[in-house]
Amino acid sequence: MIKMTRREFVKLAAVTGALTLMLGESEHTFKTLTAAQSKTQVKYIPNLCTMCANRCGITAKVVNGKVVKLDGIPHHPANNGKICARGQSGIARLYNPDRIKAPMIRRDKSKRGTWEGFEEVNWNTALDEAAKKIKRYMDEGHPEKIAVISGWWGCAVYKPYVAAFMQAIGTPNSAGATINSCMFPGAFGWLATLGGANHAHIISDLEDAKYIIALRRNLAGVGGVPHSWRFAEAKRRGAKVVALDPRMSETAALADVWIPIKPGTDLAFLLAMGHVLVNEKLYDEAFLKKYTTVPLLLNSETGVPVKVWDDKATGLKKYLVYDLLQKKAVSHDEALNPALLGEYTVKLEDGTTVKAKPAFQVLVDDLQQYTPEWASKICDVSSDLIVKTANEFGRTKPAVIDPGWHDPRYENSLQTHRMMAILNAMIGNIDRYGGVSFNVPGREVNLPPPPQNRYDVVWGKKHGMLPLPLPNYVPLYYAMTKGDPYPIEMAIVIAGNPIRTWSGDKEWKEAFKKLNDVLVIDVLPQDTTMYADILLPDSVYLEKDFPISHAEMSLYGAFETAIAAINPVFNTKPEIMIFAELSKRLGVYDKFINSLAKMLKVDAGKLRRYFDSEGIRGIRRAQAEAYGISLDEIEKKGYVMFETKEELMDTMPYKKPLHTPSGKVEVYSLMLAKITSMVGEDPMWSPLPKWLPPKVMSEYEKNKAPNVFYFIYGKSPLNSYTHTTDNEMLDSLLRPDYIGVWINTKRAKQLGIKDGDKVKVTNLKTGEGGVTTAFVTEAIRKDTVFLNTQWGIESKKLKIAYKRGGVALNKLWPFQYARLIPGMLTNELLVKIEKV
Amino acid sequence: MTKYGMVIDLGSCLGCGACIAACDFENQTPWEEGKRRTHVPEFIFGEYPNVERLFVPRLCMHCEDPPCVAVCPTGASYKNEDGVVLVRYDMCIGCKYCVVACPYNARYVDERKHAIDKCTFCYNNRVSQGREPACVESCVGGARIFGDLEDPNSEVYKLIHSGEAVPLRADLGTHPKVRYIFRRKKREGD
Numbered sequence A: 001m002i003k004m005t006r007r008e009f010v011k012l013a014a015v016t017g018a019l020t021l022m023l024g025e026s027e028h029t030f031k032t033l034t035a036a037q038s039k040t041q042v043k044y045i046p047n048l049c050t051m052c053a054n055r056c057g058i059t060a061k062v063v064n065g066k067v068v069k070l071d072g073i074p075h076h077p078a079n080n081g082k083i084c085a086r087g088q089s090g091i092a093r094l095y096n097p098d099r100i101k102a103p104m105i106r107r108d109k110s111k112r113g114t115w116e117g118f119e120e121v122n123w124n125t126a127l128d129e130a131a132k133k134i135k136r137y138m139d140e141g142h143p144e145k146i147a148v149i150s151g152w153w154g155c156a157v158y159k160p161y162v163a164a165f166m167q168a169i170g171t172p173n174s175a176g177a178t179i180n181s182c183m184f185p186g187a188f189g190w191l192a193t194l195g196g197a198n199h200a201h202i203i204s205d206l207e208d209a210k211y212i213i214a215l216r217r218n219l220a221g222v223g224g225v226p227h228s229w230r231f232a233e234a235k236r237r238g239a240k241v242v243a244l245d246p247r248m249s250e251t252a253a254l255a256d257v258w259i260p261i262k263p264g265t266d267l268a269f270l271l272a273m274g275h276v277l278v279n280e281k282l283y284d285e286a287f288l289k290k291y292t293t294v295p296l297l298l299n300s301e302t303g304v305p306v307k308v309w310d311d312k313a314t315g316l317k318k319y320l321v322y323d324l325l326q327k328k329a330v331s332h333d334e335a336l337n338p339a340l341l342g343e344y345t346v347k348l349e350d351g352t353t354v355k356a357k358p359a360f361q362v363l364v365d366d367l368q369q370y371t372p373e374w375a376s377k378i379c380d381v382s383s384d385l386i387v388k389t390a391n392e393f394g395r396t397k398p399a400v401i402d403p404g405w406h407d408p409r410y411e412n413s414l415q416t417h418r419m420m421a422i423l424n425a426m427i428g429n430i431d432r433y434g435g436v437s438f439n440v441p442g443r444e445v446n447l448p449p450p451p452q453n454r455y456d457v458v459w460g461k462k463h464g465m466l467p468l469p470l471p472n473y474v475p476l477y478y479a480m481t482k483g484d485p486y487p488i489e490m491a492i493v494i495a496g497n498p499i500r501t502w503s504g505d506k507e508w509k510e511a512f513k514k515l516n517d518v519l520v521i522d523v524l525p526q527d528t529t530m531y532a533d534i535l536l537p538d539s540v541y542l543e544k545d546f547p548i549s550h551a552e553m554s555l556y557g558a559f560e561t562a563i564a565a566i567n568p569v570f571n572t573k574p575e576i577m578i579f580a581e582l583s584k585r586l587g588v589y590d591k592f593i594n595s596l597a598k599m600l601k602v603d604a605g606k607l608r609r610y611f612d613s614e615g616i617r618g619i620r621r622a623q624a625e626a627y628g629i630s631l632d633e634i635e636k637k638g639y640v641m642f643e644t645k646e647e648l649m650d651t652m653p654y655k656k657p658l659h660t661p662s663g664k665v666e667v668y669s670l671m672l673a674k675i676t677s678m679v680g681e682d683p684m685w686s687p688l689p690k691w692l693p694p695k696v697m698s699e700y701e702k703n704k705a706p707n708v709f710y711f712i713y714g715k716s717p718l719n720s721y722t723h724t725t726d727n728e729m730l731d732s733l734l735r736p737d738y739i740g741v742w743i744n745t746k747r748a749k750q751l752g753i754k755d756g757d758k759v760k761v762t763n764l765k766t767g768e769g770g771v772t773t774a775f776v777t778e779a780i781r782k783d784t785v786f787l788n789t790q791w792g793i794e795s796k797k798l799k800i801a802y803k804r805g806g807v808a809l810n811k812l813w814p815f816q817y818a819r820l821i822p823g824m825l826t827n828e829l830l831v832k833i834e835k836v
Numbered sequence B: 001m002t003k004y005g006m007v008i009d010l011g012s013c014l015g016c017g018a019c020i021a022a023c024d025f026e027n028q029t030p031w032e033e034g035k036r037r038t039h040v041p042e043f044i045f046g047e048y049p050n051v052e053r054l055f056v057p058r059l060c061m062h063c064e065d066p067p068c069v070a071v072c073p074t075g076a077s078y079k080n081e082d083g084v085v086l087v088r089y090d091m092c093i094g095c096k097y098c099v100v101a102c103p104y105n106a107r108y109v110d111e112r113k114h115a116i117d118k119c120t121f122c123y124n125n126r127v128s129q130g131r132e133p134a135c136v137e138s139c140v141g142g143a144r145i146f147g148d149l150e151d152p153n154s155e156v157y158k159l160i161h162s163g164e165a166v167p168l169r170a171d172l173g174t175h176p177k178v179r180y181i182f183r184r185k186k187r188e189g190d
């Protein structure tokens, strides 16, 4: 080792290691450096982490114009001062040499899918050419030929900006993963029951719960800080945790009980829990009577509601129930003691009578077949454990089944989530401490009906798919490749990566090659950017301002904002500025501003004035004025609170109706009843939950072989999206269990696979897949393999990620989708494992 | 007098690695396995389905009787007035005696510094300014608790004096000021 004098050391510190040696030294060297340090300028700037969709509040420490450390904002309503490894590693994203550093244009479409033929241009040229392409469709009168595809920014707080741009150019067509391979159709189960989607509107009050059931989600491992810290807090306060997972996830590792359930059979487990709850009368009768739809009378013969009608005053649905006090059928809001059980003769207005049962009686009858013994065989879980879990859930107060997040997995995903919501409702934990609750957006859910000319709505009418509030990408493929229902010829991709993340790797590559024009806005040269004709580099969150939005991952009412910590490192622009500049070139700037003003509920004149003079900060100023919050305070702190948890809790459905058709907790779903009346009965959308086996269960039995497995997948705490795979810090933290495929020791042995071996993972049906490493472990079921995501990056410009290799999820995921509500059935497949 | 210490609650550690990244950035360590001030090894025991998966955050134990300090020939390694074990990098000759003497494997060579490095409890850069160490502040699970072991009102004091938080390998006799809570996990299931 070299011996250094103090003088040499100080010199070295001043010249080379400015940051390295100045921050975080021992006491001794620290003192020697005070002179050098006095020249440094240190700033702390609030921002919002976008390494994943949770948007934790962060403070960037900036030393001499360089971001050196990120910390959580103390007491921030979402993350409570903590950030995860990804959040810390935002710095490695910011200074990632792999970033797209300047706008690029490629004029040869045949080179799509490669990195060939790009030429660096200045912003003016890039924006002019981009505008020219868009303008052609507008001039032809066919702006609908343009589809705007976005990553989670399109569905979260970025939505108003993307939507204003779409309105300005006049296309109704957007696309994202939400409906197909993100939260739906699981989220539809929550929407139908509680009028909001899980995680976007509905979150559990974990920290106050005494009993937590986690399924279909690794809450502790990859829930994101807003969920993980509350999970850990609940545990410290003594909550008992039960985790259903075929693999021992981080959540299962920390749980009191790990239930390694057979993949896709959670619905059977939940139905059997329901069986126990109704038979042991472990439900909250008063709550069910007053706040849910279970008193609703169903015709004993046909099973359909006896009478449902509109209440003109409230816009809500009314229905008949049987009042035990008045001894007759009355409108639900006139009943003093509505019946839950029994069968009644109901006299109708036309004088006829029918026999009818409250929906609860029908549910109880239905649940009789779903005994713990029945479920035990399906789930591969002992019936005693099911009985015990149901009893504890029904008797421990407060108890909660966490709503989860991602679930396009099985044909039964919708009903699984319905049953999760229903069990929560049965114990009356809705909007209660320690139960299932709503964030502020969830209290004001306002999902406008879809535009009737949107490609998926038009296609859906032809091909039997439900029009959903958010677009569904299945028809986009047909629109792009076959012009069905009408042609889509241009894609504008905003921070999304459909080529790597949407089901059907081949299909999307084909579709993107067919397009006339592809414009991509992104930070990193991802797989989709390889298909661009024009590539516009986006700034990283630390380099840009963001206006004001709600703190979504929180049970508090709070506004938050993000301030640029430094100027852009490379020649990049924030996408809001890109939208504005394109709108100006297209002559639709007025429209852009006016639409934005409407969505943000701010004054359009002010918005324009402030935005023109101050850029994104001007939007924030207009919002602060309109929302009555101090600009100074929010810019200093990063957030302002306006409602406490105490003020928000215990409101819905008690003081305010839910956003369901009836305003009640729809244990009997009027929305699903309507769908049934339109398209016929099916266990997938039955208004009261019914068992529906995952398709993959019978396929597994048919294809049983030593190298064939059920397939499950998930993220690691280091990886949220494809963009987190190319991060030097996160890459340096990877462990074997975060990279490859988990396979049970005994099965691996049979196949001659040792830990760390290279293995080929392929979809049994399509033969598609890739090579990765085996993580051989006892911590997974014998019939199941677990794949870490999001690997298998093909863009060689993502040097770190490309080197890691791995299997891309969407090579295993075929372009297959569920009926009516098109989840991509991402677990409904078997894989073959072979040693390479 | 202050005596800094840390309690790590294994029942709360999610194995998420936020602490490692926080430390790496805060203290500008190399981004490399084996050259970090803290790490979180994972252990999986047992046979399916009776399996335990455990994450055990590790760092310098800031021993009251630090063998690394005892063997340091130059006085570069020392324990400061608040009980924190530190290295004076400019006095370190890189002989690695301390690396060998440390029974907890907490030290490594930082080539860029031409010296041995290790966890400092973020003493100068944070703790002396009234902030918690970087790993503690960022800990998602709230598993790392930092404080003054001499202050009867501190959480660390209470956890240690109740006997809940214990040293790793107490038999080594170095009196670590980093303690662990091993929560016995109930396991039910089939």
Ligand code: SF4
Binding pocket: A049, A050, A051, A052, A053, A054, A055, A056, A079, A082, A083, A084, A085, A086, A087, A088, A223, A224, A225, A226
């Ligand atoms: S959970 Fe982690 S990555 Fe996601 S926003 Fe929070 S700190 Fe960032």
Ligand code: SF4
Binding pocket: B022, B023, B026, B027, B037, B038, B059, B118, B119, B120, B121, B122, B133, B134, B135, B136
């Ligand atoms: S106390 Fe500071 S130096 Fe030690 S491991 Fe934690 S962050 Fe690193």
Ligand code: SF4
Binding pocket: B012, B013, B014, B015, B016, B017, B018, B019, B020, B040, B055, B057, B138, B139, B140, B141, B142, B143, B144
């Ligand atoms: S940050 Fe906390 S919870 Fe995460 S690995 Fe480190 S000690 Fe464990």
